[in-house]
Amino acid sequence: MIRYDLLKELKPILSDHLVVCNIGAPSQELHEIDDQPSNFYMLGTMGLASSIGLGLSIATEKKVVVIDGDGSVLTNMGSLATIGNNPQPNLVVLIVDNGSYGSTGDQPTYTGGRTSLAGVAEACGCDTVIECPADQTPDILRNALAADRMTVIISRCDSGNRKCPVISMNPISIRERFMAEVAR
Amino acid sequence: MAREIDRQIIRDLRENGVNFVTTVPCKQLAGLIEVLGDTDTIRHVPCTREDEGMGLCAGAYMGGMRPLIMMQNTALGVTLNALATLIQYYQIPLPMLISYRGEVGEPVACQVEMALHTKALLAQLHIPTYHFHNVAQADELPGILDHCQMCRKPVAVLTDASFWGSAT
Numbered sequence: 001m002i003r004y005d006l007l008k009e010l011k012p013i014l015s016d017h018l019v020v021c022n023i024g025a026p027s028q029e030l031h032e033i034d035d036q037p038s039n040f041y042m043l044g045t046m047g048l049a050s051s052i053g054l055g056l057s058i059a060t061e062k063k064v065v066v067i068d069g070d071g072s073v074l075t076n077m078g079s080l081a082t083i084g085n086n087p088q089p090n091l092v093v094l095i096v097d098n099g100s101y102g103s104t105g106d107q108p109t110y111t112g113g114r115t116s117l118a119g120v121a122e123a124c125g126c127d128t129v130i131e132c133p134a135d136q137t138p139d140i141l142r143n144a145l146a147a148d149r150m151t152v153i154i155s156r157c158d159s160g161n162r163k164c165p166v167i168s169m170n171p172i173s174i175r176e177r178f179m180a181e182v183a184r
Numbered sequence: 185m186a187r188e189i190d191r192q193i194i195r196d197l198r199e200n201g202v203n204f205v206t207t208v209p210c211k212q213l214a215g216l217i218e219v220l221g222d223t224d225t226i227r228h229v230p231c232t233r234e235d236e237g238m239g240l241c242a243g244a245y246m247g248g249m250r251p252l253i254m255m256q257n258t259a260l261g262v263t264l265n266a267l268a269t270l271i272q273y274y275q276i277p278l279p280m281l282i283s284y285r286g287e288v289g290e291p292v293a294c295q296v297e298m299a300l301h302t303k304a305l306l307a308q309l310h311i312p313t314y315h316f317h318n319v320a321q322a323d324e325l326p327g328i329l330d331h332c333q334m335c336r337k338p339v340a341v342l343t344d345a346s347f348w349g350s351a352t
Contacts, residue, residue: 040246042270045265048236048266051239053243055204055239055242057243058243060247078233079232172275178246
């Protein structure tokens, strides 16, 4: 299962929650599948989705789902230490791990080699880390959101992207409608 | 050991409504970070790198908090993309309280290398920049914090060795 198909399966779960979505193909795919004011699309800044999600989950009591990627987490691995040491019960970090840099042509990442992000997250102090195949992810995400416990999910997907248009929305509009949703 | 200047700055942050601070430490910021630890109204989340800290601040802002980052000028390079494509692009107000290493009084020669680029990089990014060189200039901080919220931009406050040396 590729990320696009996973996101389609996750749509009914994600649409009820604040979602911070990683740069590039993930945001473009989510935007095409289910554009919502409750989605914060990153248009730049590779690697900061989980950091934004942690900051947001500290500021709000609402549930926050981060959709991150293996390549992006590798660029900002320290974020897992910050998350592990500041656990927020309303935060779920979903790392779509397809072993590749999807937005740039599916070049392999090290998670397709010897590196385990689940191992990194656990070593960083994250108490609840679940690695699962893509098709089990909807149930695991649903349970994580119900559990009131900070959870890191590493969802193993196949490499590949769906061709979706670049997001043309103004960044300030994305932020303002998202903030209105947070405050609602 | 925290000094009066540290307590004054944290008081100014509190009175401005700052309630989320992320830090990467510097010797010159040690007193501030100590006072932060005793300040209940400010959530302090140390970050591992300054661009990560800007991500935390962006999230906290969107959740309704008022963030600030404390960092050293030597880290400016790693934050350029986060500043341009997150903080500026989405118009997020972000005061940056920066320890300006490498100025007169600096004991470590290598620190001078990034000091030479600090103001040029901030100018290139069109970031409003204020340079505190003596302790009296700290009185401008409340106005700078208001200005930052008004214009919804990152704003840099550079605090050099003379500033910290002149403080009590």
